[in-house]
Every structure is written in structure tokens, then in C-alpha cells.
Amino acid sequence: MAAKYLSIRDQILDLIAEMDVGEALPPERTLAPQFGVARMTLRRGIEEVVREGRLKRKHGAGTFVAGPKIAQGLAVTSFSEDMRQRGATPSSRTLDAGELSAGPKLAKRLEISTGEPVMRVVRLRLADDAPMAVETLHVPGRVAPDLDGSALDDASFYELLHEDYGIVLAGGVQTIEATVTDEPESEILEVPLHSPAFLFERVSRARDGQVVEFVRSVYRGDRYQFRVELQPARGPRDPS
Amino acid sequence: MAAKYLSIRDQILDLIAEMDVGEALPPERTLAPQFGVARMTLRRGIEEVVREGRLKRKHGAGTFVAGPKIAQGLAVTSFSEDMRQRGATPSSRTLDAGELSAGPKLAKRLEISTGEPVMRVVRLRLADDAPMAVETLHVPGRVAPDLDGSALDDASFYELLHEDYGIVLAGGVQTIEATVTDEPESEILEVPLHSPAFLFERVSRARDGQVVEFVRSVYRGDRYQFRVELQPARGPRDPS
DNA sequence: CCTCCCAAATGGACTAGACCAATGTCCGTC
DNA sequence: GACGGACATTGGTCTAGTCCATTTGGGAGG
Numbered sequence: 001m002a003a004k005y006l007s008i009r010d011q012i013l014d015l016i017a018e019m020d021v022g023e024a025l026p027p028e029r030t031l032a033p034q035f036g037v038a039r040m041t042l043r044r045g046i047e048e049v050v051r052e053g054r055l056k057r058k059h060g061a062g063t064f065v066a067g068p069k070i071a072q073g074l075a076v077t078s079f080s081e082d083m084r085q086r087g088a089t090p091s092s093r094t095l096d097a098g099e100l101s102a103g104p105k106l107a108k109r110l111e112i113s114t115g116e117p118v119m120r121v122v123r124l125r126l127a128d129d130a131p132m133a134v135e136t137l138h139v140p141g142r143v144a145p146d147l148d149g150s151a152l153d154d155a156s157f158y159e160l161l162h163e164d165y166g167i168v169l170a171g172g173v174q175t176i177e178a179t180v181t182d183e184p185e186s187e188i189l190e191v192p193l194h195s196p197a198f199l200f201e202r203v204s205r206a207r208d209g210q211v212v213e214f215v216r217s218v219y220r221g222d223r224y225q226f227r228v229e230l231q232p233a234r235g236p237r238d239p240s
Numbered sequence: 241m242a243a244k245y246l247s248i249r250d251q252i253l254d255l256i257a258e259m260d261v262g263e264a265l266p267p268e269r270t271l272a273p274q275f276g277v278a279r280m281t282l283r284r285g286i287e288e289v290v291r292e293g294r295l296k297r298k299h300g301a302g303t304f305v306a307g308p309k310i311a312q313g314l315a316v317t318s319f320s321e322d323m324r325q326r327g328a329t330p331s332s333r334t335l336d337a338g339e340l341s342a343g344p345k346l347a348k349r350l351e352i353s354t355g356e357p358v359m360r361v362v363r364l365r366l367a368d369d370a371p372m373a374v375e376t377l378h379v380p381g382r383v384a385p386d387l388d389g390s391a392l393d394d395a396s397f398y399e400l401l402h403e404d405y406g407i408v409l410a411g412g413v414q415t416i417e418a419t420v421t422d423e424p425e426s427e428i429l430e431v432p433l434h435s436p437a438f439l440f441e442r443v444s445r446a447r448d449g450q451v452v453e454f455v456r457s458v459y460r461g462d463r464y465q466f467r468v469e470l471q472p473a474r475g476p477r478d479p480s
Numbered sequence: 481c482c483t484c485c486c487a488a489a490t491g492g493a494c495t496a497g498a499c500c501a502a503t504g505t506c507c508g509t510c
Numbered sequence: 511g512a513c514g515g516a517c518a519t520t521g522g523t524c525t526a527g528t529c530c531a532t533t534t535g536g537g538a539g540g
Contacts, residue, residue: 003522003523003524004523004524005523005524027489027490027491028490028491029489029490029491037524037525038524038525038526038527039525039526039527040523040524040525040526041523041524041525043491043492044523044524057491057492058490058491058532058533059490059491059492059531059532059533060489060490060491060492060531060532060533060534061489061490061491061532061533061534062489062490062491062533063490063491171469171470172469172470173467173468173469173470174466174467174468174469174470175465175466175467175468176465176466176467176468177436177461177465177466178418178419178436178437178438178459178461178464179418179436179461180420180434180436194420194434196417196418196419196420196436196437197418197436198418202470204470219418221417221418221419224418225415225416225417226414226415226416226417227413227414227415227416228413228414228415228416229411229412229413229414230411230412230413230414230442230444243492243493243494244493244494245493245494267519267520267521268520268521269519269520269521277494277495278494278495278496278497279495279496279497280494280495280496281493281494281495283521283522284493284494297521297522298502298503298520298521299501299502299503299520299521299522300501300502300503300504300519300520300521300522301502301503301504301519301520301521302503302519302520302521303520303521481540482539482540483538483539483540484537484538484539484540485536485537485538485539486535486536486537486538487534487535487536487537488533488534488535488536489532489533489534489535490531490532490533490534491530491531491532491533492529492530492531492532493528493529493530493531494527494528494529494530495526495527495528495529496525496526496527497524497525497526498523498524498525499522499523499524499525500521500522500523500524501520501521501522501523502519502520502521502522503518503519503520503521504517504518504519504520505516505517505518505519506515506516506517506518507514507515507516507517508513508514508515508516509512509513509514509515510511510512510513510514
């Protein structure tokens with residue numbers, strides 16, 4: 001059985017979906033028996049929603065529906081999801097796809113041997129039909145043997161991984177750097193040469209620890225920005 | 241009295257400090273009575289540490305000291321703190337300081353009237369004595385009437401705010417964009433003209449909602465990067 | 481009519497205990 | 511020796527209740 005507090009979280013989400021911003025949630029002591037759980041469990045569920053930024057607690061006053069969600073920064077795992085959260089319609093165009101054999105650097109990233117086959121797909125990512133990013137995806141051959149670009153035009157790569165290959169992503173590491181576009185990138189993204197851009201590099205792993213993908217994305221700096229809501233900053237050692 | 245779980249968190253941190261990476265923490269059922277709290281409270285404390293990335297739990301096995309912390313991205317509230325986390329020694333040099341009257345844009349950001357006095361301090365931020373960022377700080381005159389650059393050479397602005405003016409920061413909003421350095425920035429940061437850079441803009445508020453500062457920072461793209469550990473992505477609505 | 485204070489309502493913290501779920505070990509079996 | 515299952519250990523969740531801290535609104539008193 002799924003954890004109760006997760007179910008509570010979903011019910012809370014349903015509840016606030018029909019409420020206005022600023023409106024107060026019923027008191028915890030009222031909600032808990034309504035949902036048939038202890039107050040502690042209810043609180044655990046609410047906490048999840050608060051952490052997602054959709055509710056705001058105020059000690060002594062109540063729990064209130066938060067304003068439109070400010071993107072929580074870097075939990076960018078999926079272009080499509082990211083764009084939808086930003087209120088844009090994502091789409092995709094495959095520019096190139098094929099198999100190659102891993103060079104030393106690529107082999108290291110994917111944690112395979114040099115020379116092993118690797119599937120490579122280059123995609124242009126669009127938001128509201130305007131170029132947003134160029135994404136180069138590398139997948140070890142043994143992970144997705146017959147991957148080709150056509151399947152990726154619409155579908156999410158992650159869904160495809162799950163449905164066709166039974167692979168569930170467990171996590172990864174992403175780095176973000178500032179860069180400028182080179183010539184081919186400028187052309188594809190329709191920006192001047194040496195325009196500001198973000199460079200994302202991500203390595204994702206499956207549950208067994210195996211590297212599933214290495215993605216390198218170049219985002220247009222003029223269209224993409226991060227927006228982070230800063231907390232009162234209870235730092236690593238400063239509860240004062 | 242401070243919350244018990246926060247005290248637990250600190251004790252756990254002390255405990256971990258003397259342990260090796262990968263070593264297991266004593267079981268919760270042992271630690272709880274040792275610290276004189278209920279297991280639930282102990283867990284709450286441990287959870288804090290886990291969220292900071294210094295411990296890793298493994299259901300059925302134990303709780304283990306995590307490897308060197310991977311920076312959790314964008315919770316950047318303080319340059320000094322950020323640099324220390326990255327293993328560098330922060331320092332600072334004030335380049336310019338003075339009072340000016342708010343133009344329309346600045347007034348809007350600070351939520352004051354056009355023409356009101358604003359204190360402005362430009363600082364070069366260094367990591368291990370090498371230029372890392374240029375930071376321009378704007379503070380409404382009525383918040384810190386007699387602010388001058390000299391006080392900021394060593395001290396943290398936030399500490400100063402707290403100690404001299406009794407202001408406690410409650411949060412803020414930060415945006416991050418990709419940009420390139422202009423001429424003065426290039427010179428100060430000692431990089432070629434039009435080098436890749438990050439542009440941070442932050443607006444911070446006190447507990448009463450009043451805007452306390454507007455900061456604009458330009459970070460060297462060749463020295464600064466984000467590194468984010470991605471979670472299994474329990475998205476807004478996908479607990480599956 | 482205004483001010484100040486207090487009490488009710490609300491979220492926050494904590495407890496002691498129960499049971500569930502994942503993990504790893506150890507031992508018997510083959 | 512290799513396999514497999516029972517079991518002890520560990521973290522994960524949940525409960526029902528108590529007490530604390532903060533906020534807010536309304537009533538007493540000026």
C-alpha cells in the first residue's frame with residue numbers, strides 16, 4: 001500500500017485546486033478526522049505540499065493557498081515538464097540520430113568501455129514553436145539497442161525508456177554553466193554568434209546504478225532564466 | 241527554547257564530523273534514548289541532516305555518512321557561505337560606495353518612491369584571492385541610513401543588517417540568467433571582453449515584507465558552475 | 481470611539497508505542 | 511559449496527494524545 005501521507009498530499013492538492021489564492025485551508029484538527037488519519041499524518045501530507053510551494057503555513061493563523069508557483073529552480077529533469085511549468089508549449093524536432101562508438105571521454109561519462117556502441121540523438125527543443133535549446137542525447141547501446149530519432153519527435157524519452165525498456169530513472173547529477181553559442185548552435189537556435197547561453201550536462205542513472213544517459217543541452221540565454229524563491233536560509237549550521 | 245530536533249540535528253552533525261564517509265550511524269533505536277528524545281524526534285533531526293546531504297538513509301540497512309556534499313544548487317543567499325561550501329576561501333574588496341537617489345527602475349525594485357535615497361555599494365568578490373564576481377548592492381536609505389563600504393570589506397552584509405539595524409531577512413526572489421561580460425566587468429574580473437557569465441538578481445525582504453536589498457551580481461562563467469543532484473523526481477503529481 | 485489585553489483558534493513540537501517494509505545474515509538443505 | 515528461506519535488524523509510517531508558540535479578533539476599560 002502506498003504511504004498514507006502521500007495519499008493525503010494528493011487529496012490536499014485536489015482540495016486546493018478548487019480554492020483561490022490566499023484562501024485558508026480548514027484547520028488541521030478538522031481535516032485530520034475528515035481524511036481519517038491522525039493529525040501527525042495529515043501534517044506530513046501538508047508538509048509535502050508546502051515543500052512543493054503550493055501552500056504556505058502561518059503559525060497561529062492558518063494554512064493558505066500560495067500564489068502561482070515560482071519555479072523551484074534546478075529540479076529540471078524533463079524539458080517538456082519544465083516548459084509546461086513555465087507556461088509554454090513544448091515541442092521537439094530531431095536534427096540527427098545514429099549510432100557511433102564511444103570515444104574516451106564519452107565512455108567515461110557513460111561508464112562503459114571505449115569503442116562500445118552508443119546511440120546519439122540531436123534534438124531541437126522548442127517552446128511555443130520558437131527555438132529554445134539544442135539537446136544532444138547519448139545512450140549506451142545496450143540500454144536502448146534500437147533507439148532512433150523518429151520515436152522521439154513527440155514522446156518523452158523518459159516515458160519511452162520506461163515503457164519500451166522497463167528502465168526507471170533513479171536520479172542523476174546535473175551541472176549548469178554559462179557559455180556562449182558557437183556557430184552551428186547559433187544557426188540552429190536562430191541567435192547571433194557568441195550569444196549568452198546556458199550549458200546543461202546531465203548524467204542519469206537507473207535504479208541499479210547503471211548510467212542511462214548523458215545529455216548536453218545548450219539553452220538560449222535570452223529566453224531561459226531561473227527564478228528561485230529563497231528561504232529564510234537555515235544554513236548548514238546557523239539556526240540562530 | 242530552541243526546537244529539540246534542531247539541537248538533535250546539531251549533535252548529529254557533530255557526530256558525523258568525526259566519522260568516515262560510508263560509515264553507519266548507530267541505529268535510531270539506540271541513538272534516541274542516548275539523546276534523551278523519542279525516536280520520532282530523533283528522526284526529525286536526522287531528516288534535516290539528510291536533506292542537507294550529509295547523511296544517506298537505506299531502508300533496512302542503516303544511515304550512512306554521505307560523500308562530499310554536492311552543492312544543492314540555488315539556495316545561494318550569501319556569497320561567503322556559498323564559497324565555503326565549494327571549498328574556497330571568500331574575500332571581498334569594496335570598489336565603490338555612496339548614496340544616490342532612486343531612478344524609476346530601481347525605485348520599483350526596492351518598492352520605494354522615485355527620488356528616495358538609496359545606498360549603493362559595489363564589491364569585488366574573490367574566491368581564494370581570485371576574482372569571482374562583481375556585486376552591486378542597493379539598499380533603501382531608510383533601511384540602513386549610514387551604510388558605507390568600509391564596514392563591508394570583511395563583514396557579511398547580512399550580519400551587519402542583523403546586528404546594527406535589527407533586521408532579519410525572511411526570504412527573497414532570485415533570478416539567474418546567462419550573459420556576457422561588458423567592458424568594465426571584464427576588466428574587474430580579469431577576463432576577456434564578452435566572456436560567458438552568470439547574472440544574478442536578488443530582491444530580499446525583511447519579516448515585515450519590506451524590501452531590504454536589491455543585488456545584482458555578475459559571476460565569472462569559467463569559474464562558477466552549478467551542480468545539482470537530481471532526485472527521482474516525484475513531480476507535482478506523479479507518485480507512481 | 482479608541483486602546484489594550486486576553487482568550488480562543490491555529491499551527492508547531494514532542495512522546496511512547498505499534499506495526500510495516502527492506503535488508504542482510506546465518507543456517508539448513510540439497 | 512551453492513542455494514534458499516527464516517529471522518533479526520534497521521529504517522518507514524502511523525496513531526492518539528499532550529503541551530507550547532503565535533496570531534487574531536473581540537471585549538473590557540478608558
